[in-house]
Amino acid sequence: MRKKVLLIGGGMAGLSAGAYLQMNGFDTEIFELNHTPGGVCTAWKRGDYTIDWCIHWLVGSGPSDSLYERWNELTDMSHVEVVNHEEFMRVEDLQGNQLRIYTNLDRLQAEMLEKAPEDAEKIREFIRACHEFAQMEMPNGEPMATANLWHKMKTLWKMLPHLGALGKYSHVSTADYAQGFQNPLLRRAIGHLFEPEIPILFCMMTLAWMHKKAAGYPIGGSLQFANRIANRYEQLGGVFHYDSRVKKILVEDDRAVGVQLANGASYRGDYIVSAADGHATIFEMLEGRYTAPEFEHYFSTGKTFPSLVYVALGVGRTFHAVPHSYLFPLKEPLHIDPETEIHDLHLRVHHFDPTLAPFGKTLLSTMIETRNYSYWQDLQRDTPELYEAEKQRIADEVIRILDHKIGDVRDFVEMTDVSTPATLIGFTNNWKGSFEGWLVTPETGFKELPHTLPGLDHFYMCGHWIAVGGGIPTAMMSGRNVAQLICKKEEKEFEV
Numbered sequence: 353m354r355k356k357v358l359l360i361g362g363g364m365a366g367l368s369a370g371a372y373l374q375m376n377g378f379d380t381e382i383f384e385l386n387h388t389p390g391g392v393c394t395a396w397k398r399g400d401y402t403i404d405w406c407i408h409w410l411v412g413s414g415p416s417d418s419l420y421e422r423w424n425e426l427t428d429m430s431h432v433e434v435v436n437h438e439e440f441m442r443v444e445d446l447q448g449n450q451l452r453i454y455t456n457l458d459r460l461q462a463e464m465l466e467k468a469p470e471d472a473e474k475i476r477e478f479i480r481a482c483h484e485f486a487q488m489e490m491p492n493g494e495p496m497a498t499a500n501l502w503h504k505m506k507t508l509w510k511m512l513p514h515l516g517a518l519g520k521y522s523h524v525s526t527a528d529y530a531q532g533f534q535n536p537l538l539r540r541a542i543g544h545l546f547e548p549e550i551p552i553l554f555c556m557m558t559l560a561w562m563h564k565k566a567a568g569y570p571i572g573g574s575l576q577f578a579n580r581i582a583n584r585y586e587q588l589g590g591v592f593h594y595d596s597r598v599k600k601i602l603v604e605d606d607r608a609v610g611v612q613l614a615n616g617a618s619y620r621g622d623y624i625v626s627a628a629d630g631h632a633t634i635f636e637m638l639e640g641r642y643t644a645p646e647f648e649h650y651f652s653t654g655k656t657f658p659s660l661v662y663v664a665l666g667v668g669r670t671f672h673a674v675p676h677s678y679l680f681p682l683k684e685p686l687h688i689d690p691e692t693e694i695h696d697l698h699l700r701v702h703h704f705d706p707t708l709a710p711f712g713k714t715l716l717s718t719m720i721e722t723r724n725y726s727y728w729q730d731l732q733r734d735t736p737e738l739y740e741a742e743k744q745r746i747a748d749e750v751i752r753i754l755d756h757k758i759g760d761v762r763d764f765v766e767m768t769d770v771s772t773p774a775t776l777i778g779f780t781n782n783w784k785g786s787f788e789g790w791l792v793t794p795e796t797g798f799k800e801l802p803h804t805l806p807g808l809d810h811f812y813m814c815g816h817w818i819a820v821g822g823g824i825p826t827a828m829m830s831g832r833n834v835a836q837l838i839c840k841k842e843e844k845e846f847e848v
């Protein structure tokens with residue numbers, strides 16, 4: 353008889369776990385609190401515009417990286433049109449000097465050397481390391497928990513030539529590494545590649561993937577990509593329950609046996625997988641009765657990716673001359689909330705995806721980070737008029753800044769949309785409104801937290817609260833790993 357698996361959460365991790373389990377002869381049902389799949393990998397419509405929230409780059413988008421094969425297991429990647437940008441980002445300083453972070457490493461080296469000849473040695477070291485990581489294949493076949501000794505040896509053997517570089521660059525933060533450049537524009541550019549706390553290794557690997565055209569953007573955007581996987585899941589026989597918030601994981605004799613929804617309905621299964629927020633899973637759905645030392649440590653001291661105020665504008669004109677990813681300093685700091693003020697604006701001009709705006713018009717967006725999620729939640733709950741007014745104030749400020757910087761924005765704005773940490777939490781329930789789970793730092797490394805909880809049988813977890821560093825492919829792989837673990841438990845060969 354086919355075993356039944358109930359999955360909580362239809363983000364990338366839940367979709368992946370569900371699809372792989374279906375491929376392996378399990379009957380699965382996904383309970384998703386929203387009316388759409390994808391979790392944070394999402395988009396929404398406002399009039400004629402699609403506000404694409406998530407995918408900036410999708411690792412595995414091209415066949416030069418083995419993650420492409422993993423994506424191909426879930427959707428036919430030959431049907432996904434991918435844009436590989438020439439520039440990762442353009443960075444400007446207060447004097448108007450610009451550095452183009454090209455995705456081609458040789459062009460990037462030439463650009464860096466031209467702008468900062470005094471840093472020649474450091475630039476060459478940086479580019480050499482990126483090239484090395486472009487040669488490296490990250491192991492993504494089998495989780496270490498199910499791999500046999502031969503597989504483990506093979507993995508280690510493949511990684512052996514890169515262990516030195518991996519060790520060196522995983523132990524220095526992006527901010528600290530950037531300080532090693534003398535040139536202020538280079539310091540600024542490298543320091544802004546991603547979060548300042550993350551290891552420089554993360555940035556080097558991203559540039560390496562982009563160099564080999566394996567980290568592009570799928571035309572159609574985030575929700576369309578998530579929908580492709582959701583469709584495959586349904587074609588494989590998987591069942592969705594949308595608008596279904598799981599309130600409790602049902603446990604009998606230390607074995608997970610079902611889920612209870614917020615509306616009171618209960619469902620029983622042979623295995624329960626939570627691909628939802630990690631904190632809510634352990635402390636609410638399981639009422640804190642089962643945990644693991646790693647989770648206790650992380651939930652008390654771990655740092656999360658920040659939350660976001662995301663401003664999107666639909667503008668009735670084109671901006672072909674403006675780079676798609678443009679970081680520039682503000683003349684005056686912009687106040688976001690009582691704990692947050694920003695000194696730079698990172699503009700995204702979505703002109704590379706014609707599906708997001710009508711012809712001749714453009715979607716602009718900016719992703720503003722804040723850790724003050726509770727302020728936005730309180731404001732939304734207690735003073736909704738003030739909440740709306742604050743959102744409008746920030747949108748107006750962004751329009752004013754852009755009007756000045758790239759010209760003719762204000763008079764052409766047709767659509768304004770501001771989402772806040774309260775939106776992110778209301779939509780996906782991610783702890784503290786984090787947009788990517790646990791922040792990877794030199795102290796944490798790219799670690800996997802346990803997929804199981806000691807003392808609780810037939811229960812598994814996956815997603816960006818298990819895989820430190822988060823990201824779409826990581827969430828997908830984490831779901832695949834759980835499918836492999838369940839196959840192992842059932843003594844079945846894992847097949848795709």
Ligand SMILES: Cc1cc2nc3c(=O)[nH]c(=O)nc-3n(C[C@H](O)[C@H](O)[C@H](O)COP(=O)(O)OP(=O)(O)OC[C@H]3O[C@@H](n4cnc5c(N)ncnc54)[C@H](O)[C@@H]3O)c2cc1C
Pocket residue numbers: 360361362363364365366383384385386389390391392393405406407408409410411596597598599627628629632660719779780781782787788789814815816817822823824825827
């Ligand atoms: C703005 C933004 C930009 C990003 N850019 C990139 C990028 O360019 N590249 C990249 O690789 N990654 C990016 N990320 C990160 C990446 O999208 C995430 O790390 C990844 O998608 C997480 O997937 P997940 O399935 O683990 O979690 P989630 O997407 O959070 O999915 C969890 C799901 O569980 C559901 N859920 C929660 N609680 C319950 C409950 N009680 N009952 C039922 N369902 C529940 C939620 O609604 C959600 O659908 C970005 C994220 C954001 C927000």
